[in-house]
Amino acid sequence: MADRRYSIGYALRPKKQHSFIQDSLLALASSRGIDLVKIDQDRPLSDQGPFDCILHKLYGEDWRRQLKDFCARYPNAVILDAPDAIERLHNRISMLQVVSEFKIESPTESFGIPNQIVIYDKETLFDEQAWATLKFPVIAKPLVADGSAKSHKMALVFNHEGLNKQKPPIVLQEFVNHGGVIFKVYVAGVHVKCVKRKSLPDVSEEKLGSLQGSLSFSQISNLATNEKNDDRYYKRMHLEDTEMPPQSFVTDIARGLRQAMKLNLFNFDVIRDSRVGNRYLIIDINYFPGYAKMPCYETVLTDFFFDIVHSSDKEEKGRPNFSENEDGSEKRGLNVRPVHSCDQEVRKLVSNIPDGEDGALALSPHSGLPQCIENP
Ligand SMILES: Nc1ncnc2c1ncn2[C@@H]1O[C@H](COP(=O)(O)OP(=O)(O)OP(=O)(O)O)[C@@H](O)[C@H]1O
Ligand SMILES: O=P(O)(O)O[C@H]1[C@H](OP(=O)(O)O)[C@@H](OP(=O)(O)O)[C@@H](O)[C@@H](O)[C@@H]1OP(=O)(O)O
Ligand SMILES: [Mg+2]
Ligand SMILES: [Mg+2]
Numbered sequence: 001m002a003d004r005r006y007s008i009g010y011a012l013r014p015k016k017q018h019s020f021i022q023d024s025l026l027a028l029a030s031s032r033g034i035d036l037v038k039i040d041q042d043r044p045l046s047d048q049g050p051f052d053c054i055l056h057k058l059y060g061e062d063w064r065r066q067l068k069d070f071c072a073r074y075p076n077a078v079i080l081d082a083p084d085a086i087e088r089l090h091n092r093i094s095m096l097q098v099v100s101e102f103k104i105e106s107p108t109e110s111f112g113i114p115n116q117i118v119i120y121d122k123e124t125l126f127d128e129q130a131w132a133t134l135k136f137p138v139i140a141k142p143l144v145a146d147g148s149a150k151s152h153k154m155a156l157v158f159n160h161e162g163l164n165k166q167k168p169p170i171v172l173q174e175f176v177n178h179g180g181v182i183f184k185v186y187v188a189g190v191h192v193k194c195v196k197r198k199s200l201p202d203v204s205e206e207k208l209g210s211l212q213g214s215l216s217f218s219q220i221s222n223l224a225t226n227e228k229n230d231d232r233y234y235k236r237m238h239l240e241d242t243e244m245p246p247q248s249f250v251t252d253i254a255r256g257l258r259q260a261m262k263l264n265l266f267n268f269d270v271i272r273d274s275r276v277g278n279r280y281l282i283i284d285i286n287y288f289p290g291y292a293k294m295p296c297y298e299t300v301l302t303d304f305f306f307d308i309v310h311s312s313d314k315e316e317k318g319r320p321n322f323s324e325n326e327d328g329s330e331k332r333g334l335n336v337r338p339v340h341s342c343d344q345e346v347r348k349l350v351s352n353i354p355d356g357e358d359g360a361l362a363l364s365p366h367s368g369l370p371q372c373i374e375n376p
Pocket of ligand 2: 015016019057145146147148184219221222267286287288289290291293
């Protein structure tokens with residue numbers, strides 16, 4: 001009997017669809033028995049499918065209702081992810097509260113969040129006592145993180161004068177010097193991948209005295225990145241010398257966050273506190289981020305989809321810990337394999353482009369197709 005095929009419906013905004021649903025992803029998923037099918041947003045969801053799983057990044061009451069109706073009709077379908085779980089990330093306070101909800105054992109590294117307060121109105125903004133516990137510079141971030149352009153508009157505030165311009169409700173978060181490099185950790189179920197990006201430069205005490213008011217910016221780490229965050233990008237952005245945080249440490253944080261939030265698809269931004277060297281601060285968590293910028297995104301996402309549809313076979317659907325071993329430890333997926341040259345693998349699959357000299361390809365344990373291998 002032919003192997004069963006699985007169908008994953010996706011509902012994304014046009015920009016997201018364009019970046020995420022690439023031919024290379026469709027082809028790799030298809031080769032492993034998974035069809036990614038576009039959901040027609042002009043028709044009721046429950047009239048479409050059936051789908052084994054729904055992948056979505058849409059908001060609003062109508063969409064929630066549609067998901068509910070679909071689940072009533074297809075109770076075995078997996079929804080990635082539950083709207084209530086995603087909701088927590090739409091507020092920058094509840095977003096980071098989750099960081100205190102789990103612990104990890106590490107003899108050398110520690111993690112947390114920067115000092116921060118929330119300001120709901122102008123009066124409190126002018127009330128010195130409210131922010132007496134904070135040290136300048138601070139970053140003023142809109143409290144709401146709903147994906148709108150406005151929700152990404154931030155300001156680096158150097159002194160009291162700079163606070164006057166800010167429009168509550170905002171979070172005031174201490175700016176922590178971190179060497180101008182941010183780590184973005186992409187999570188798809190048990191699969192975890194950390195990349196480096198350019199960030200705001202450090203602000204020295206001497207410079208702080210001479211800086212006026214505030215400086216506005218938006219999505220700084222996304223500048224110049226519609227490209228993959230690979231070695232070429234690191235070289236161009238002079239990031240190649242920055243040491244990565246230990247992979248086991250970021251994987252442990254990813255698992256803690258995933259289980260506490262009950263989310264499968266997110267990334268989190270981490271900075272390394274320059275004053276403490278081995279202390280890491282989580283500053284942002286995003287639902288369904290720009291995975292396509294991650295090296296090997298096709299392989300990571302296909303592995304994840306494979307986990308999901310096969311765990312739903314075993315009626316473990318929707319559980320964030322679907323891929324744990326019997327003793328409770330996680331199957332690490334991508335993390336345990338030495339990897340290099342992933343684009344080649346996918347290009348070969350899509351268009352039969354032959355391997356170059358460095359195209360050392362390993363065989364997939366599942367399909368016999370070449371696996372994504374990354375630079376060690
Ligand atoms: N506490 C902090 N200390 C130092 N730099 C920070 C801090 N918070 C934010 N930044 C810098 O500001 C940038 C934007 O902040 P943040 O990630 O919170 O915004 P965002 O709009 O939610 O970003 P994204 O595009 O990742 O969703 C970060 O990438 C980092 O460069
Ligand atoms: O495309 P979307 O609108 O989902 O934008 C998301 C963007 O992904 P993109 O690169 O695909 O644009 C993400 O970038 P990376 O962290 O991966 O760099 C990050 O900025 C999210 O915060 C954005 O989601 P939002 O907060 O605005 O909902
Ligand atoms: Mg961010
Ligand atoms: Mg964000």
